[in-house]
Amino acid sequence: KGSRVVQEARERRERGQARIKYWELGTAAGAKEKEAEEAKRERQETEASLRRIETSNDVDDYKSSMRYGNVMSGKLSENEERQHSIAQQKKSLPIYGMKNDILRVVRENQIVVIVGETGSGKTTQLTQYLHEEGYSKRGVIGCTQPRRVAAVSVANRVAEEMQVELGKEVGYAIRFEDFTSEKTVIKYMTDGILLRESLSDPDLEKYSCIIMDEAHERSLNTDVLFGILKQLASRRSDLKIIVTSATLESEKFADFFGRVPVFRIPGRTFPVDIFHSKSVVEDYVEGAVRQVLQIHLQASLPGDILVFMTGQEDIEVTCETIAARLEKLEGAKPLLILPIYSQLASDLQARIFEPAPEGTRKVVVATNIAETSLTVDGVKYVVDSGFCKLKTYNPRIGMDALLLCPISQASASQRAGRAGRTGPGRCYRLYTEYAFSHEMLPANVPEIQRTNLGHVVLLLKSLGVSDLLHFPFMDPPPPENIVKSMLGLWYLGALDGGGRLTDLGKRMSTFPLDPPLSAMILAGERFGCADEVVTIVSMLSVPSIFVRPPGREEEADAVREKFLVPESDHLTLLHIFQRYRSSGCRAEWCNKHFLNSKGMRKASEVRSQLVDLMKEQKMELASCGLKWDIIRKAICAAYFHQAARMKGIGDYVNLRTSVQCYLHPTSALAGLGYNPEYVVYHELVYTGTKEYMHCVTAVEPQWLAELGPMFFTLKEGNTSRLEKQRQEEQDRLRMEQQHEEAQREKEREQAVT
Ligand code: CDP
Ligand code: MG
Secondary structure, eight states, X not given: OOOHHHHHHHHHHHHTOOOOOOEEEOTTTTOOHHHHHHHHHHHHHHHHXXXXXXXXXXXXXXXXXXXXXXXXXXXXXXXXXXXXXXXXXXXXXXXXGGHHHHHHHHHHOSEEXXXXXXXXXXXXXXXXXXXXXXXXXXXXXXXXXXXXXXXXXXXXXXXXXXXXXXXXXXXXXXXXXXXXXXXXXEEEEEHHHHHHHHHHOTTOTXXXXXXXXXXXXXXXXXXXXXXXXXXXXXXXXXXXXXXXXXXXXXXXXXXXXXXXXXXXXXXXXXXXXXXXXXXXXXXXXXXXXXXXXXXXXXXXXXXXXXXXXXXXXXXXXXXXXXXXXXXXXXXXXXXXXXXXXXXXXXXXXXXGGSOOOTTOEEEEEEOTHHHHTOOOTTEEEEEEOSEEEXXXXXXXXXXEEEEEEEOOHHHHHXXXXXXXXXXXXXXXXXXXXXXXXXXXXXXXXXXXXXXXXXXXXXXXXXXXXXXXXXSOOSSOOOHHHHHHHHHHHHHTTSBOTTSOBOHHHHHHTTSSSOHHHHHHHHHHHHHTOHHHHHHHHHHHTSSXXXXXXXXXHHHHHHHHHXXXXXTBHHHHHHHHHHHHHHTTSOHHHHHHTTBOHHHHHHHHHHHHXXXXXXXXXXXXXXXXXXXTHHHHHHHHHHHXXXXXXXXXXXXXXXXXXXXXXXXXXXXXXXXXXXXXXXXXXXXXXXXSSOEEEEEEEEOOHHHXXXXXXXXXXXXXXXXXXXXXXXXXXXXXXXXXXXXXXXXXXXXXXXXXX
16 A cells, blocks of 8 residues: 555546546567657557547547557458458357347247347347347337447447448437437437436337346446336337346346246356465555566467456556556567546547557456446456445445445456456456455445435436335335435425425426436526526536646646636636637637547537427526626535535535535635635545545525525534434434325325225
């Protein structure tokens, strides 16, 4: 612990910067001059193509990255050659021989569970098989994915396999990005999208088949969809439902849907030798870097390396450190280092599928996205950090946080298996055998049992599911989580005391946003500043737009400082967006001001979609002009349950939980030395030592009292922590009682009718 690398990682994390970068190194190491010259040219081409990517839209991005990939591997875009190899690859997939059997089972059953090793072709082939069989004549073939990256990347791949333009016959939809058309017959989407679609179309009429892919991931939305589709199946006997899984949990799925058949695609895997660490690894980044270099330098055989890291920051540090160490090693063979995580730009994501140039080894450093969602061919070595980041409800701070957690044994086996797809492989675990067998849980805890359910509760309520405690969940969430989430919605005014959806709640549920953000939009409308608030919400819905290129950090910070609005990070975002608009939304303007132009463009797209939703609801899009105080009040209306009071400079305590939290060093409030007594914040980020408030706005105490009367009165100030807890307990009891009463009332009504 405390090694330089971890320290660096921590500093990076604290700066909270999202940088998009890729590493390509060693192409020229130890090579002759001519090769060096070529490498230089290649790099220039790369940079040129990346610049092209900067200014083009997403589909063009993908195409230019493909073009770039072809340049890289020296096979100048021979479309035919590529099609030929794709056809070959399709035939070599384990699922290929099972095609007719699968189609028969699907024909004979309404619901089928299909199990197959990752990489056997479930995600890319099943939709095409169903399409070829004619199911697409009756409606769209939908395939849900728990991860956005997977939905986009798989749609790309399938469009290519079918030789159609992406967005036409084959399309995808993820939040704020609908890439489908009238012609679309195969649609990949996140599970959240399908869930939202069921709001406006409860019978999902437009679909003939729905594949719930990656069910073993047990994402929150997939779990809710399970219940919804189970109920829908009896109403729509023509709808085919396929649930796919990479693990043995399949029996549980089959039982849940009423003992439906399980179809197994025989695996074709090779043995993987597993090596555990002899002692506890204190610093898994350092451990992984060493392991990668050791494999690279010692293994005489070719074969790519897949490293499982935790998240973006760790991945970036790992990539940079490998690159830096390799540079110092004379005569080392070239290594192509590629990161992959969900926030990475989609064109850079596509690169992990490209073969490395002749004689170059590829190392992909990934989050657990590469565990089952994405398959990188050619991997022979796996390096497993043993950790992942999980969204987990943290009762101490009263909200979800991404926590670093040890992986489960199931995940560990899955990770190891990735090395044995095309031949025997090796897996290096950066943890001891003891830790594996004694400290890891056998399987992952489903998301529904560990996270805040606010958004889902709101959705289910809007779907008319009044009694959440009896909804068919495969693994019901702990009742206290449901009650807590309902309580949260009650604070925001989305539910009434009896747990019924209010008008406000109904309107909130039309936005694909977390409840507090929907509440902010509605407060904005109420206070006459919806135009500004919707901008803020859009900016909060895209990854951080600030860029800090290495070596130019100070310059970037100086530019950023000019944008800061002293009392609020939210208003700073608004300010930046307004300046961007008045610059004509130009990419050059962004680059000059160290802002990510793609992120800004995305925010502007999100904004127009939210505005459309508002118009549909006949909401007024008024602007408050320069009276920005009123915007802060709207912000306060969304976050009054996340308020803090100053204790010292930069040092605050949460008003409800009394937990200590700090201004993030990048906050506008920290930057300009303005220290307001009361603030609200968007989220808490735990960095391993301290709880930082991320995105903070100064508020007036009377607003807190006015907007959050269930927590605050103006006399507030010396209420002890215990009293607050008692107060919260009382609120909860009241909520529960009222909920029960409503329940009894309903039962009485039913008894009468
Ligand atoms: O879903 P499952 O894990 O069973 O397999 P899949 O995702 O359908 O992958 C089948 C094959 O397609 C693998 O060999 C992948 O490497 C390949 N593939 C690809 O080359 N590019 C993608 N974007 C997705 C998959
Ligand atoms: Mg798959």
